[in-house]
Amino acid sequence: MTASTTASTPATIRREDYTPPAFLVDTVELHFALHPTATRVRARLAMRRNGESHDLELDGEELMLLSASIDGVALPSYRVASLPSGGLRIEGVPDSFMLETLVEISPEANSELSGLYLSGGNYFTQCEAEGFRRITFFPDRPDVMSRYSVTIEAEKTACPVLLSNGNPAGGGELPDGRHWAKWEDPHPKPSYLFALVAGDLVAVRDSFTTRSGREVALAIYVRQGDEDACGHAMDSLKASMAWDETEYGLEYDLDVFNIAAVSDFNMGAMENKGLNVFNTKYILARPDTATDADYEGIETVVAHEYFHNWTGNRVTCRDWFQLSLKEGLTVFRDQHFSEFMGSAAVKRLANVRRLRAAQFPEDAGPMAHPVRPDSYVEINNFYTATVYQKGSEVVRMMRELIGPASFRKGMDLYIARHDNQAVTIEAFVGAMQDASGIDLSRFARWYAQAGTPEVTVSDSFDEATGRYTLSLTQSTPPTPGQPTKQPVPIPVAMGLLGPDGAALPLRLSGENAAEAPEERVLLLEEAKQDFVFEGLGTQRPVPSLLRGYSAPVKLHGLGLETLGFLAAKDSDPFVRWESAQQYATAEMLRLVAAYRAGQEPTLPDGLAGIFAAVLERAEQDPAFAAEALALPSEDFVAGQMRIADPEAIHLVRQALRRQLGTRFASRFAALHDSLADAGPYRTDGDSIGRRALRNAALTYLGRADAGDGLARARVQFAAGANMTDVLAALRVLVDSEDPAREDALAAFHASWRADPLVLDKWFxxxxxxxxxxxxxxxxxxxxxxxxxxxxxxxxxxxxxxxxAGNPAQFHATSGEGYRFLAEMVIALDPVNAQVAARIVSPLGDWKRQSPDRAAIMRAELERILALPGLSKGTFEKVSKSLAA
Incomplete structure (x- = not known):
């Protein structure tokens, strides 16, 4: 790929400039002599020219070159130049050759946590996206796939464990108390999937027998003392392996599968072939240290990284613009797995809530980008909700349109065609199209356009003929660099309800009445389409749209009366939940406007009625009830306003929570009493749902009745039954003026100071x-x-x-919240630029704030941008925010 730049700005990498690699690397032999400050890496690369004649360019960062040769001839015989990035250019190389280099690196000094680094005295790597160039000189791009052989040597007492990708291929003792181990990966892989882990770790072991009868050795490596917190992760791994065989016919392909957990990690986890490296947050769990959300997160992330073995590793992406090829698809697979493991409806609601909390604001902000971006300065900035979550929704829409059976055929075809290849998104869409016979070419617009489409509904009904016309229009707001949008294909799963909520037959004009289903998928492909249904009698039907959230869009046009009806009577859990959320959002916006006009917020009767209906059926499905009882977040409500008012939104939401708690205090108290765990802690869906509803009741009681609610919170906190209940109780106390607040925080800190993950919760x-x-x-x-x-x-x-999680305080009119974040970014950028770039995003929302707030936010962004030596990732985020 080529890059464009000026003397004052980092290079911009553009998708349209992609060119194939000038050289390929067939085999890679690596030898690591580990040392905290002076690790030596010897690399032997079997290279060959790929097409036209070019000089050899190798990526490299923070490497001290000690020696280099081509076919045994030292590099001084060739013309060698250092590249501005730290890489090398070597002129006049033959068409095929063996390049050998020896470099020295300092893992101890590597605070970026990219490449090879030390954490707690142990060695770990993180090579996605461009960390391998910090280990050795290499064409560090995903379309260079090689077979790796890795030898690691280290001091045995400090590093009894020596791991890399693939299968173990030997080991032994060395002089001076050192030892070695060799690993060979039979499958070609890009450099971003390389991994090395070494140190004083202990293994929790198990095994899995594949459907063909092969036994795979499983191990999770953790610090000594954490062995008893790996059971859930191991169970999740085995469940994932079994599910992938059953659902997709995909069997694991190595003799071993290892996971190593580290507390210093920029990401959640990494799918390196045969050696996954995980943030401890997504491995370690015991009932006394982990919440239900932690357990569910571990199940999802373990599955996600395992599923990458085929959708990401065996078939990988040609370039980083295709990132959603592996991530969007694999998020879809992990969500599908989680729905299988628990309540499908509740898991879907949780995933939609996360999409709207993270991806919708991204689509509406200065960093808005398509699922397949067109350009980037720093690729780590594009590990985003758009690439992951929205990318998953695009895959889900294709499956919705072509059907599960054709989707499975498409997956089989995709793997068969492209195994051990680095490909583009077109390869995946093409396989789905060929397997189903359905034209999916317009789905390219989902990958190419940023922004959240908005669908507006209107309808008409002719009582005389029983003909109902549903009119749907779509539009997508402008985003940076994309002022004009084309219509996208939107699958609208829908039904029609009678006055009693019963489903009506869906017969489109011209269809046979005997074949009319009660639910169908309409495809909205144009800017406006009418769908005419016949044979519906004399009473006007009510439309139930986007069932199961069949497309990641915003729906407009349904009035409060219709929303209230759907919230009470629809059979589809998503529509029921979504209608209640839309109703609550509309009322909250009305109350915000009234408050700004001098009126105190008062609980609307309609919203109280929706809550009453949820509470009446709460114990039939506690998990759904817990979701339905949560008011829309302050950020979500702000997202519906042209200029947000964080203070007014916060006041209205708090008032409604207090008034709802008061209105239904007796019911909340009864739920809190009746849903207490009677036995040992369990993580099945029903148990998690019961705890979620019980703690939702406690939260409302804490808002409404300082006496009863806080008393219950104190008792629940002291009981310490499990971390889910302890944190829920502590949250109520932390938000209060209760004298027990400080004592509870101090007690929690004293109990858990030695456990980093639990202490994170305290912060x-x-x-x-x-x-x-x-x-x-x-x-x-x-x-x-x-x-x-x-x-x-x-x-x-x-x-x-x-x-990101406290908008009222962050947006305080003093501007102190903005200044605090800017100071943290400035302090962090030289230490860990990836994390600095990720946490700066809230300052980019300045255009949607009042003029006084916006001025302060811009000033803080400008202060960051003026920082000497600002990393290219933070530069990209800040400069785009200011230019928006």
């Missing part, structure tokens, strides 16, 4: 507190002895949680 609870003194508390916590700027989890737990 987060205080960062998202609704108390007016939260900002001062967060500023103090940033100076706390347990706060560590070098640990990404700790930064996210405090700074990220405050800026």
């Amino acid at each position: 987060t609870l205080q960062a998202v507190s609704t108390r007016p003194d939260t900002l001062a508390a967060v500023q103090a916590l940033a100076k706390h002895p347990d706060f560590d700027l070098r640990n990404p989890n700790r930064v996210r737990s405090l700074v990220g949680a405050f800026a």
Whole structure:
């Protein structure tokens, strides 16, 4: 790929400039002599020219070159130049040759956590997206696929465990207390999938027998003392392996599958072939340390990384613009798996909520980009909700349109055609189209256009003929660089309901009445389409649209009366939940406007009625009830306003929570009493749902009745039954003025200071507190002895949680929240640029704030941009935010 740049800005990489690699690497032999400050890496690369004559260019960063040769001839015999990035250009190389280099690197000094680094005295790697160039000189791009042989040597007492990709291929003792191990990966892979782990770790072992009868050795490597917290991760791994065989016919292809857990990690986890590296957050769980959400997150992330073995590793992406080829598809697969493992309806609601919380604002902000971006400055900035979650929704829409059977055929065809290849998104869409016979060419627009499509519904009904006309229009707002949008194909799963909520037959004009289903998928492909249904009698039907959230769009045009009806009577869980959310959002926006006009917010009768209906049926499906009882978030409501008013939104939401708690206090108290766990902690869907509803009831009681609610919270906290209940109770106390608040926080800290993951929760609870003194508390916590700027989890737990999860406090009119975030970004950028670039995003929302807030936010962005030596990732985020 080529790059465009000026003297003052980092290079912009453009998709249209892609060119195939000038050289391929057939085999890679690596030898690591590990040392904290002076690790030596010897690389032997069997290289060959790929097409036209070019000089050899190798990527490299932070490498000290000690020696290099081509076919045994030292590089001084060739013309060698250093590239500005730190790489090498070698002129006059033959068409095929063996390149050997020896470099020295310092894992201890690597605070970026990209490449090879030290964490707690142990060695770990992170090579996606461009970390391998920090290990050795290499054409570090995903379309260069090679077979790797890796030898690791280290001091045995410090590093008894030596791991890499593939299968073990030997080991032994060396002089001076050192030892070695060799690993060989039979499958070609890009450099971003390389992994090495070495150190003083212990293994939790198990095995899995594949459907063909092969036994695979499984191991999870953790720090000593964490062995008892790996059971759920191991169970999730085995369940994932079995499900992938059953659902997709995909069997694991190595003799071993290893996972290593590390607390210093920029990401959630990494799918390196045969050696996954995980953030400890997504491995370690015991009932006393992990919440239900943690258990569910572990199940999902373990599955996601395992599923990458085929959708990402065996078939990988040609270039980083195709990132959603592996990530969007694999998110869809992990969501499908989670729906299989628990309540499909509730899992779908949770995933939609996450999509709207993270991806919708991204689509509406300065960093809006298509699922397949057209350009980037720093690829790590595009590991986004758009690429992952929206990419998954595009895959889901294709499956909705062509049907599960054709989708499975398409997956089989995709793997068969492209195994061991690096391909583009067109390869996946083409396989689905060929397997189904359905034209999917217009789905290219979903990959090419940024922005969230908006669908508006209107309808008419002729009582005399029983003919109902459903009119749907679509439009997508302009986004940076894309002022004009084309219509996209939108599958609209729908039904029609009678006055009693019963499903009506869906016979489109010209169809046979005997074949009319009660649910069908309409395809909205144009800017406006009419769908005419016949034979519906004399009573006007009510449309139930986007069932199961069949497309990632915003739906407009349904009035409050219709929304209330659907919330009470629709059979589809998503439509029931979504209608209640839309109703609540509309009422909250009305109350915000009234508050700004001087009126105090009062609970609307219609919203109270919806809550009453949910509570009446709550114990029939506790998990769904817990979701339905959650008011729309402050950020979501702000997203519906042209200029947000964080203070008014917060006040209205808090008032409604208090008034709902008061109105239904007796019912909430009864639920809190009746749903208490009677036995040991379990993580099945029913148990999780019961705890979620019980804690939702406690939250409302804490808002409504300081006496009863806080008393219950104190008792629940002291009982310490499980971390889910402890945190729910502590959250109620932390948001209150209760005298027990400080004692509870101190007790929690004293109990869990030695457990980093639990201590992260302690920081987060205080960062998202609704108390007016939260900002001062967060500023103090940033100076706390347990706060560590070098640990990404700790930064996210405090700074990220405050800026992204506490809008009322972050947007305080003083501007202190903005200044705090800017100071953290400035301090973090030289230490870990990836994390700095990720946490700066909330400042980019300045255009949707009032003029006084916007001016302060812009000033802070400009202060960051003026930082000497600003990383290219933070530069890209900040400069695009200012230019929006």
